[in-house]
Amino acid sequence: MIRILIVDDHAVVGGGLKQFLTNTGGFEVAGEARTGQDALKLVSTQSWDLLLLDIGLPDLNGIEVLKRIKRERPELPVLIFSMYSEDEYALAAREAGAAGYLPKNSAPEEILAAIRRASAGECYLSPQLTERLLSGSASISRKLPHDRLSARELDVMLMISKGIPLTEIAEQLHLSPKTISTYRTRVLEKLELKHNTEITRYVLKHKLDN
Missing domain, CATH: 3.40.50.2300 (Response regulator)
Known part of the structure; x- marks a missing residue:
């Protein structure tokens, strides 16, 4: 069964x-x-x-x-x-x-x-x-920007979207604030976004967290 x-x-x-x-x-x-x-x-x-x-x-x-x-x-x-x-x-x-x-x-x-x-x-x-x-006639499956993120970058993105400060994210992930800031920069670059508010909008739009 x-x-x-x-x-x-x-x-x-x-x-x-x-x-x-x-x-x-x-x-x-x-x-x-x-x-x-x-x-x-x-x-x-x-x-x-x-x-x-x-x-x-x-x-x-x-x-x-x-x-x-x-x-x-x-x-x-x-x-x-x-x-x-x-x-x-x-x-x-x-x-x-x-x-x-x-x-x-x-x-x-x-x-x-x-x-x-x-x-x-x-x-x-x-x-x-x-x-x-x-x-070769099948269209290429759609790739979204967040598919290019690493698992750690995705974690940081989701935490930023919840309004968690970078220092607190660093504490929760046991990493330095500088490292978290680097991850944030990579997320913004890969998603072609400019600030945290746009990250939150992106997460909501694509139903990446709840």
Whole structure:
């Protein structure tokens, strides 16, 4: 029995997927989350064989949720199940550690194939995307400025966005204020921003923290 957590803010989608998998047999939808924060809590407190994750969550960007989950549970297969087209996010999701990417309009047999392959530790890309990648016709997955940040730079950015002074950030991260100031400068340069207020706006716009 494959124990699955569905993360989707639309109850109808989650409920329909749960009924479909239950009727198929061999799957147990043992949990559902409507927000990224709820998903992170469930992943940290319970055991799962597979996570079905939407990108368009109300609090955190799904790709950001994926990155955090893979840092905490790198062995957990995460399959993106989204309304966005594969060309937009599939490659970015793979780079972030996703086992595969499924558009929500996928045929039932394709959903089952993806779930089975992902839960077995394999990767899944749809035949259509695979063909476009091989032919070179797939558009390049969107790269956002914060994707260029290191893990430490991202930590500093999120703390700055909460209004935490640099000296306090230095204390919390056990680093010198000068080092934190250097990280701040790198964040501003990489995001092409000018001051802390713009960092806060950026974090809110891209749902990077909650």
